[in-house]
Amino acid sequence: MGNHHSKKNIMIATQENEGNQIFFQHTMPNNVCFGCGHENHEGLKIKSHWEGDASVCVWESQEKYNGWKGIMNGGIIATIIDCHTMATATMHAYKVEGNRPWNSDPEYRYATGTLTVKYLKPTPNDVPVKLVARVTEVKGRKTVMTCELWSNDQKTAEADVVAIRVYDSSQQNGDNPFKG
Numbered sequence: 001m002g003n004h005h006s007k008k009n010i011m012i013a014t015q016e017n018e019g020n021q022i023f024f025q026h027t028m029p030n031n032v033c034f035g036c037g038h039e040n041h042e043g044l045k046i047k048s049h050w051e052g053d054a055s056v057c058v059w060e061s062q063e064k065y066n067g068w069k070g071i072m073n074g075g076i077i078a079t080i081i082d083c084h085t086m087a088t089a090t091m092h093a094y095k096v097e098g099n100r101p102w103n104s105d106p107e108y109r110y111a112t113g114t115l116t117v118k119y120l121k122p123t124p125n126d127v128p129v130k131l132v133a134r135v136t137e138v139k140g141r142k143t144v145m146t147c148e149l150w151s152n153d154q155k156t157a158e159a160d161v162v163a164i165r166v167y168d169s170s171q172q173n174g175d176n177p178f179k180g
């Protein structure tokens with residue numbers, strides 16, 4: 001990803017930044033993920049950023065993501081939590097290494113190991129939701145996080161998440177299914 005092509009994409013992505021806000025996903029070229037890939041035009045296109053030690057994502061749903069009428073679908077909730085926390089684990093890894101840029105070497109990639117969601121209240125599907133994630137532990141290849149989902153001023157879900165570093169360009173030998 002640190003090639004000429006991806007640097008061009010990063011420049012394009014930077015132009016998408018709103019005001020001075022730098023969103024994690026806008027620094028991730030070639031990301032085709034359903035939840036967070038800005039190159040997946042059928043996807044949810046979440047955007048995450050740091051607010052101090054917490055990472056925050058504000059996301060506006062659509063009617064097609066209903067569960068019961070007017071209530072956000074639980075799988076969609078899990079998806080946005082999944083993607084927001086994987087992006088958080090990724091950016092946290094670069095942050096603790098001197099806040100080095102995402103496109104510097106080595107490149108790290110993370111995948112969801114465990115995602116446990118507790119649905120506390122129905123989440124209205126017609127107002128924006130806010131996700132707030134925090135890294136609670138980094139141990140070896142594991143990043144452990146909590147994530148809250150807020151609708152208006154009500155917490156409607158909370159999750160415990162474990163991300164695993166599944167790719168490290170400095171350690172890479174042979175094929176890696178997460179490098180595609």
Ligand SMILES: CCCCCCCC(=O)SCCNC(=O)CCNC(=O)[C@H](O)C(C)(C)COP(=O)(O)OP(=O)(O)OC[C@H]1O[C@@H](n2cnc3c(N)ncnc32)[C@H](O)[C@@H]1OP(=O)(O)O
Pocket residue numbers: 028031033036082083086087090110111112113114139140141142162164166
């Ligand atoms: C920017 C982000 C963009 C994209 C975000 C997309 C997010 C996704 O949807 S990723 C797709 C969904 N997830 C997957 O496909 C993952 C499938 N699972 C796997 O590939 C493997 O089970 C994998 C890589 C997670 C772990 O396997 P492996 O590398 O062999 O782990 P292993 O060496 O046994 O364990 C390493 C550590 O992780 C822990 N661990 C392993 N698996 C898990 C797990 N599933 N949950 C929690 N912890 C785990 C182990 O306990 C160990 O911890 P410790 O060092 O403390 O003993």
